[in-house]
Amino acid sequence: MRVTVTANGTEYVREVEPRLLLIHFIRDELGLTGSHWGCDTSNCGACIVWLDGKPVKSCTLLAAMADGRALRTVEGLETDGGLDPVQQGFIECHGLQCGFCTSGMLMTARWLLDRNPDPDEAEIREAISGQICRCTGYENIVRSIRWAADHDRTNADGSA
Amino acid sequence: MQVPSHVEYERATSVGNALSLLGRPETRVLAGGHSLIPMMKLRLAQPEVLVDINGLAELAFIALDGGWLRIGALARHADLLDSAAAEQCFPIFRDAERVVADPIVRLWGTVGGSLCQADPSEDLSAAFAAARATAVIRGQDGERAVPVREFHVGPYETVVGPGELLTEIRVPVAPGPGTTGSAYEKVSRRVGDWSVAAVGAVLRLDGTKVAEAGIGLTAVGAERFVAAEAEEYLAGRAADEESFTEAGAIAARHCHPAADQRGPEDFKRHLVAELTVRALRRAAARVQGPRPDEPMRGAR
Numbered sequence: 001m002r003v004t005v006t007a008n009g010t011e012y013v014r015e016v017e018p019r020l021l022l023i024h025f026i027r028d029e030l031g032l033t034g035s036h037w038g039c040d041t042s043n044c045g046a047c048i049v050w051l052d053g054k055p056v057k058s059c060t061l062l063a064a065m066a067d068g069r070a071l072r073t074v075e076g077l078e079t080d081g082g083l084d085p086v087q088q089g090f091i092e093c094h095g096l097q098c099g100f101c102t103s104g105m106l107m108t109a110r111w112l113l114d115r116n117p118d119p120d121e122a123e124i125r126e127a128i129s130g131q132i133c134r135c136t137g138y139e140n141i142v143r144s145i146r147w148a149a150d151h152d153r154t155n156a157d158g159s160a
Numbered sequence: 161m162q163v164p165s166h167v168e169y170e171r172a173t174s175v176g177n178a179l180s181l182l183g184r185p186e187t188r189v190l191a192g193g194h195s196l197i198p199m200m201k202l203r204l205a206q207p208e209v210l211v212d213i214n215g216l217a218e219l220a221f222i223a224l225d226g227g228w229l230r231i232g233a234l235a236r237h238a239d240l241l242d243s244a245a246a247e248q249c250f251p252i253f254r255d256a257e258r259v260v261a262d263p264i265v266r267l268w269g270t271v272g273g274s275l276c277q278a279d280p281s282e283d284l285s286a287a288f289a290a291a292r293a294t295a296v297i298r299g300q301d302g303e304r305a306v307p308v309r310e311f312h313v314g315p316y317e318t319v320v321g322p323g324e325l326l327t328e329i330r331v332p333v334a335p336g337p338g339t340t341g342s343a344y345e346k347v348s349r350r351v352g353d354w355s356v357a358a359v360g361a362v363l364r365l366d367g368t369k370v371a372e373a374g375i376g377l378t379a380v381g382a383e384r385f386v387a388a389e390a391e392e393y394l395a396g397r398a399a400d401e402e403s404f405t406e407a408g409a410i411a412a413r414h415c416h417p418a419a420d421q422r423g424p425e426d427f428k429r430h431l432v433a434e435l436t437v438r439a440l441r442r443a444a445a446r447v448q449g450p451r452p453d454e455p456m457r458g459a460r
Contacts, residue, residue: 001167018169018210019200040162042198042265054267061268062196064169065190065212129351130262157398 007032008076018064022056023047025063026073029044034074034103038132045131048104049073055111057130061100074103077110085151086110086144095144097135104131113152119148163200168209172216175327179300181211182323189213189235191273194265203323219272219327222246229331233272237261240271251446256287259344261359262352270376272326275308280315281354284436286376287344288329289385290360295326305330309384339366339371341446349422354423355379357431359387359411361439363399365447370394370403375436381416389414390436393428399444401437402404410435 004013007030014029023037026049035058038046042060049058050072051065077084086109089095096102105128112119112127119127124145125138133141172178182189186208190196199205213219219234222243229249231240240246241257260266260274260283273286274393288308295311297304297320308329311318320326336338355378362374373394375387390411397403419429448452 019164019167055264056268130264
């Protein structure tokens with residue numbers, strides 16, 4: 001079947017089998033390999049992308065379900081050639097080691113901050129509770145997202 | 161690598177269109193897909209045709225309507241968690257939704273999908289059973305209403321027949337404020353996991369006495385997710401610790417938990433007794449409405 005999606009603002013048309021999973025469509029058909037294929041059981045969150053503005057575990061959707069919809073992946077986070085504050089936060093606060101979970105963490109972090117610009121630690125931990133990181137113990141990921149929240153707010157205040 | 165077997169994909173454009181597409185044999189409804197697609201990846205399900213209903217916005221509502229809280233089958237778990245209408249009359253749903261899977265899965269998984277999956281450890285089945293909700297099922301010949309307590313035929317089996325679609329769940333709202341309270345208590349091994357055991361309670365009081373109790377149990381082999389004997393015991397009794405403790409003991413005696421990787425049978429019975437008391441206690445405390453000082457947790 002023919003699947004048409006907009007990914008990070010660019011339209012793609014591909015002929016695929018209806019059984020193709022969204023994560024494989026994104027990686028193998030669109031060549032956007034920043035999203036990772038992890039546990040394959042919707043537990044780890046390495047494959048999280050946005051579909052029509054909401055994060056989704058893309059190993060648990062079919063590419064067919066994304067037909068006519070808008071995808072946003074980690075490649076679409078940066079704006080005007082600059083990193084999103086959540087990306088910068090992971091650099092500043094050492095929010096990753098191996099990097100496998102990172103793109104999923106970033107997509108959830110951006111979604112959280114769009115809805116709740118000033119989350120406390122418990123709210124950040126709740127937001128990423130469906131994702132697994134085997135390196136950091138989450139501590140630095142929480143700090144990274146908090147850093148991004150402060151940076152987002154500083155920008156919004158115009159005092160950056 | 162887990163790959164579903166070959167399947168055809170159809171996207172429904174209306175409920176009527178979905179019903180005609182569902183007329184073909186070996187067809188399954190695809191809603192959030194968060195149970196069906198994992199089952200297809202493991203080849204536990206091998207439908208020949210999928211009918212995607214995600215575009216049916218007319219099934220994605222939550223509204224207070226007359227004496228009912230009406231929940232469209234395509235409402236997402238996150239919608240129910242966030243719903244002010246639901247929170248107002250049934251805090252049990254917020255309690256339950258807060259512990260269904262994780263925040264990302266809750267954005268896509270649907271209320272109707274959870275009921276139709278009919279997993280014996282599913283949370284909303286117990287919550288809706290406690291609330292004596294009604295399932296609305298549509299077929300080519302029209303609509304029928306089935307009490308949720310008669311909706312589940314067995315594990316992974318419901319009364320929704322071939323060519324039919326669950327469209328809505330209706331929960332009766334007790335007339336007048338200050339008579340009903342509800343709560344859901346769950347124990348799981350880790351965040352986002354299925355229940356080891358969980359109990360939902362809906363309590364309607366007449367002064368200091370129980371007018372009617374609804375108690376739903378999940379993951380412990382309760383028939384149709386209901387603790388019927390405990391409900392009967394509570395009717396007309398004082399809404400106090402003593403009655404709640406006895407109701408918990410009765411619920412624990414009458415369910416049929418199976419020993420598995422989540423724990424032995426006696427542990428699960430212990431949980432049923434304790435969680436029943438906690439759910440009833442919290443439901444009773446909420447009869448005047450949720451207390452404003454009650455801690456709110458979660459990112460939303």
